[in-house]
Amino acid sequence: MNLSKNKWLKYKYLEHSSSLTPYLPSTKQFSHHNFLRMMDKYGQVIVKPIGGSRGRGVYQVRNLGEDLYEIHIENRQHQFMGLDAVYSYLQERTKHHSYMVQRLITRATVQGRPFDMRIIVQRRRYHSTWKVTGKVAKVVGPGYIVSNIERSNGKLMRVSSALSESSLSDMSKTMLKHKIKHVSIRSVKRLDRLFPGHRIYGLDIGLDQDGHVWIIEANLFPSRSHFRKLKDKSMYRRISSYIRGY
Ligand SMILES: Nc1ncnc2c1ncn2[C@@H]1O[C@H](COP(=O)(O)OP(=O)(O)O)[C@@H](O)[C@H]1O
Ligand SMILES: [Mg+2]
Known part of the structure; x- marks a missing residue:
């Protein structure tokens, strides 16, 4: 993938500048381990393609409590019991491209x-x-x-x-x-x-x-x-x- 379109490498490059780290939402490459870690830490994340554009393939995942989770993609929402089910759903849909998992910013x-x-x-x-x-x-x-x-x-x-x-x-x-x-x-x-x-x-x-x-x-x-x-x-x-x- 062209470096100029690679969200992960651009993120890592920005992150190396300590004056910018306070403004960068924590981001990891999408994997089982990183996904669980980020969900545990933030409770809500964005999973998006490293080479994506125009908002394509952007998943929002939220912990709703009591082991209930919600995935929001496009204008659709799906609910799941347990993080394993959430991960399986995402893995099936993201397996052909590289994805990253980013802390969700609760925007104004x-x-x-x-x-x-x-x-x-x-x-x-x-x-x-x-x-x-x-x-x-x-x-x-x-x-x-x-x-x-x-x-x-x-x-x-x-x-x-x-x-x-x-x-x-x-x-x-x-x-x-x-x-x-x-x-x-x-x-x-x-x-x-x-x-x-x-x-x-x-x-x-x-x-x-x-x-x-x-x-x-x-x-x-x-x-x-x-x-x-x-x-x-x-x-x-x-x-x-x-x-x-x-
Ligand atoms: N970490 C995040 N927190 C909140 N909203 C996000 C986050 N990442 C992406 N979004 C939303 O999804 C849109 C698309 O994501 P972006 O990273 O800009 O990829 P692209 O525009 O290349 O598809 C953003 O403009 C923003 O509206
Ligand atoms: Mg964008």
């Missing part, structure tokens, strides 16, 4: 639905300064867990509006936005060493219910389509001009 919500954000970070050709050139909030579609807009029929919102209307509306928006920007730029500066010459990143950033920032994943080939869809085209134009190089 807008109108009861979790959201995360797509942050675009770029630099111009021959320049070394990284800039946040676009940001948008993605609210998961009804019944889904992934915020990928096409897959879950989710909703795009301006980050400011999402924060104001969210479960974090009591927190300072300026402070949250500052943290998001700080973590995004830091992540990109780290990845820049792994992908020298690359000039654009699209980060999936989540906020938990305490307003803590989490890096969900880093994309090297982010689509501009979200920004094209917004009524205000200024971010779209800025991203496009950075892509052209100036």
